[in-house]
Amino acid sequence: xxxxxxxxxxxxxxxxxxxxxxxxxxxxxxxxxxxxxxxxxxxxxxxxxxxxxxxxxxxxxxxxxxxxxxxxxxxxxxxxxxxxxxxxxxxxxxxxxxxxxxxxxxxxxxxxxxxxxxxxxxxxxxxxxxxxxxxxxxxxxxxxxxxxxxxxxxxxxxxxxxxxxxxxxxxxxxxxxxxxxxxxxxxxxxxxxxxxxxxxxxxxxxxxxxxxxxxxxxxxxxxxxxxxxxxxxxxxxxxxxxxxxxxxxxxxxxxxxxxxxxxxxxxxxxxxxxxxxxxxxxxxxxxxxxxxxxxxxxxxxxxxxxxxxxxxxxxxxxxxxxxxxxxxxxxxxxxxxxxxxxxxxxxxxxxxxxxxxxxxxxxxxxxxxxxxxxxxxxxxxxxxxxxxxxxxxx
Amino acid sequence: xxxxxxxxxxxxxxxxxxxxxxxxxxxxxxxxxxxxxxxxxxxxxxxxxxxxxxxxxxxxxxxxxxxxxxxxxxxxxxxxxxxxxxxxxxxxxxxxxxxxxxxxxxxxxxxxxxxxxxxxxxxxxxxxxxxxxxxxxxxxxxxxxxxxxxxxxxxxxxxxxxxxxxxxxxxxxxxxxxxxxxxxxxxxxxxxxxxxxxxxxxxxxxxxxxxxxxxxxxxxxxxxxxxxxxxxxxxxxxxxxxxx
Numbered sequence: 001x002x003x004x005x006x007x008x009x010x011x012x013x014x015x016x017x018x019x020x021x022x023x024x025x026x027x028x029x030x031x032x033x034x035x036x037x038x039x040x041x042x043x044x045x046x047x048x049x050x051x052x053x054x055x056x057x058x059x060x061x062x063x064x065x066x067x068x069x070x071x072x073x074x075x076x077x078x079x080x081x082x083x084x085x086x087x088x089x090x091x092x093x094x095x096x097x098x099x100x101x102x103x104x105x106x107x108x109x110x111x112x113x114x115x116x117x118x119x120x121x122x123x124x125x126x127x128x129x130x131x132x133x134x135x136x137x138x139x140x141x142x143x144x145x146x147x148x149x150x151x152x153x154x155x156x157x158x159x160x161x162x163x164x165x166x167x168x169x170x171x172x173x174x175x176x177x178x179x180x181x182x183x184x185x186x187x188x189x190x191x192x193x194x195x196x197x198x199x200x201x202x203x204x205x206x207x208x209x210x211x212x213x214x215x216x217x218x219x220x221x222x223x224x225x226x227x228x229x230x231x232x233x234x235x236x237x238x239x240x241x242x243x244x245x246x247x248x249x250x251x252x253x254x255x256x257x258x259x260x261x262x263x264x265x266x267x268x269x270x271x272x273x274x275x276x277x278x279x280x281x282x283x284x285x286x287x288x289x290x291x292x293x294x295x296x297x298x299x300x301x302x303x304x305x306x307x308x309x310x311x312x313x314x315x316x317x318x319x320x321x322x323x324x325x326x327x328x329x330x331x332x333x334x335x336x337x338x339x340x341x342x343x344x345x346x347x348x349x350x351x352x353x354x355x356x357x358x359x360x361x362x363x364x365x366x367x368x369x370x371x372x373x374x375x376x377x378x379x380x381x382x383x384x385x386x387x388x389x390x391x392x393x394x
Numbered sequence: 395x396x397x398x399x400x401x402x403x404x405x406x407x408x409x410x411x412x413x414x415x416x417x418x419x420x421x422x423x424x425x426x427x428x429x430x431x432x433x434x435x436x437x438x439x440x441x442x443x444x445x446x447x448x449x450x451x452x453x454x455x456x457x458x459x460x461x462x463x464x465x466x467x468x469x470x471x472x473x474x475x476x477x478x479x480x481x482x483x484x485x486x487x488x489x490x491x492x493x494x495x496x497x498x499x500x501x502x503x504x505x506x507x508x509x510x511x512x513x514x515x516x517x518x519x520x521x522x523x524x525x526x527x528x529x530x531x532x533x534x535x536x537x538x539x540x541x542x543x544x545x546x547x548x549x550x551x552x553x554x555x556x557x558x559x560x561x562x563x564x565x566x567x568x569x570x571x572x573x574x575x576x577x578x579x580x581x582x583x584x585x586x587x588x589x590x591x592x593x594x595x596x597x598x599x600x601x602x603x604x605x606x607x608x609x610x611x612x613x614x615x616x617x618x619x620x621x622x623x624x625x626x627x628x629x630x631x632x633x634x635x636x637x638x
Contacts, residue, residue, distance in 0.1 A: 037446075037449070038447075038448045038449060038450055038458055038500075039450070040450045040456075041448075041449050041450050041458075044450075045449070045450025045451045045452070045456060045458075046450070046451060046452050049451075049455065080518065081517045081518065082517060082518070082543070083518070084518065084540075084541055084542045084543055085541065086538075086540045086541065125536055126536045126538075127534060127536070128534050128536070129534055146451075146455055146456060146543050147450060147451050147455070147456060148450040148451060148455075148456035148457075148458055149456070149517070151450075168446045168496075168497060168500065190444055190446050190497065191410065191411070191446060191496055191497035191500070192410055192411035192497070193410045193411065193444065194411070231453065233453040233454065236532075237532070237533050237534075237542070238534065239534065240521060240533070240534060240536070240540040240542075257542065258455050258542075258543065259454075259455055259542060259543045259544070259545060259547070259611070260532075260545065260611075260612060261453070261454070261455070263453065275439045276435060276436055276439035276440070279428075279432075281396070304453065304454060304472050305429065305452060305453035305454055305471055305472045306429075306453075307451075307452035307453055307471070308452075382511060383517075384507040384508065384510060384511040385511070386507075387503060387504040387506075387507040387508060388504075388508065389504065
């Protein structure tokens with residue numbers, strides 16, 4: 001590794017950290033990623049795995065919707081290896097849902113999301129297990145993905161370009177030089193018990209819902225509201241496309257096919273501690289009812305798994321659903337007078353590459369590097385290449 | 395989930411750095427309807443922050459959380475506590491066998507993943523060709539060409555349970571051979587025979603079917619290995635009569 005290159009330390013190997021490592025390595029920087037657990041073992045791994053078309057946000061949060069459709073198209077091109085792409089449906093079940101339809105159609109058009117209204121009969125031919133009482137149906141370009149493999153594909157591509165990944169290495173403290181600038185992190189290697197200092201020219205805090213936690217001990221502040229939601233997986237693949245409820249974002253508004261499963265999501269409430277969030281019975285029961293409303297055959301399925309994921313929503317003081325799903329990059333020089341420290345949080349799995357691009361732009365701008373982003377076109381490496389020994393396959 | 399509460403003893407394999415592995419016990423109150431992985435995660439969250447374990451999706455799509463629970467390979471995110479112990483009982487959690495242990499419950503999957511890549515293991519497959527030949531009408535079919543993520547989630551449970559993998563790391567192992575069978579059935583790639591028609595390939599298997607017994611994801615590796623043998627023999631016979 002060329003020591004003259006600026007060295008960026010990324011804390012967190014979720015979608016954002018892995019995509020950012022790839023972008024920065026692509027721009028020629030030396031990158032090290034530390035992650036306290038396995039790759040994608042926080043919020044990222046536990047996503048329901050929807051490759052958003054943006055339809056969910058096209059009425060209330062058009063900025064997120066536009067980000068989603070742009071990135072949806074890019075991800076299908078660069079990382080199809082871990083995506084089931086069969087399109088999706090938005091379905092109206094009540095008069096209230098029907099009243100939302102014109103706003104939905106208008107919003108989708110405004111955001112550049114290709115939708116088409118089809119008849120109930122057509123919808124039931126496409127998805128025989130759909131509730132036959134649906135009142136209106138739109139097709140959208142949704143898909144679903146495997147969360148761990150999506151993160152690994154970005155990480156594998158970053159590694160191929162020289163980035164180093166250290167799973168099971170936890171940041172204990174952000175380190176400062178004598179001028180008060182950030183210059184690395186104190187790292188706890190949880191595989192050996194050893195603690196050591198990692199120096200870097202710039203540190204990126206990509207820990208999502210844990211962003212505030214990692215900055216403890218510094219005067220930097222980020223306003224992130226960890227907002228968990230429950231997801232329940234059933235043991236049969238009843239649909240080939242994600243089925244969305246044609247309504248504003250709400251609980252139990254989507255059921256997604258994945259491998260041999262159907263996964264319903266989700267709820268939304270706020271917590272302070274995100275290290276362990278219990279799954280509540282009442283929420284599982286609620287998800288089951290909502291799933292049956294969309295796809296009645298769920299009633300004949302067995303539950304295969306139930307899990308919880310904490311969205312990192314940017315902002316505080318409003319209720320979770322009203323916070324935008326877009327992302328935010330904090331330059332702590334500007335917000336807190338701390339040099340060489342950047343935080344990226346918020347956003348969604350679907351927009352991880354775009355989040356990485358914006359963050360890498362900021363990092364490069366701070367370092368006076370003008371290399372443009374080059375992650376939009378080229379397919380990523382196979383996710384399995386993350387496990388290649390240095391120097392390639394034997 | 396339920397209102398019922400059990401008190402159990404988790405006996406977890408710990409290993410840091412070069413030290414030999416040892417067991418450490420934790421008393422835990424559990425809901426018998428929660429998953430083993432939830433209990434392991436709680437040990438980390440509230441009792442031992444040094445505990446390392448692999449996990450990501452928590453709903454059996456990623457395959458990261460394969461472990462041995464009371465001596466049997468389990469995908470811990472979908473294994474109910476009730477199915478492996480009882481109130482007042484023990485739950486022994488160990489890393490998968492036949493893989494190098496990195497730390498505690500974390501194993502090094504590098505060779506395994508690289509072999510899967512060598513077998514051109516499918517990642518996304520056509521829905522219509524995604525089930526085993528003896529399974530019928532599993533998925534809705536509207537006549538269109540749908541795709542889905544394949545069944546094998548690369549959890550390594552089959553390799554851990556395999557008595558032959560225990561005898562030699564050279565054996566390709568059930569997941570890789572099953573992947574080769576799927577690759578051949580989907581694409582007809584003849585080069586796959588070079589990989590599997592070897593002493594450490596399909597012929598090393600002793601038909602114990604342990605892999606199929608523990609597979610959490612409907613791959614049926616043992617059936618696929620037997621089918622791969624049939625394909626290899628068919629190929630050899632054709633070759634004998636001059637086919638290339």
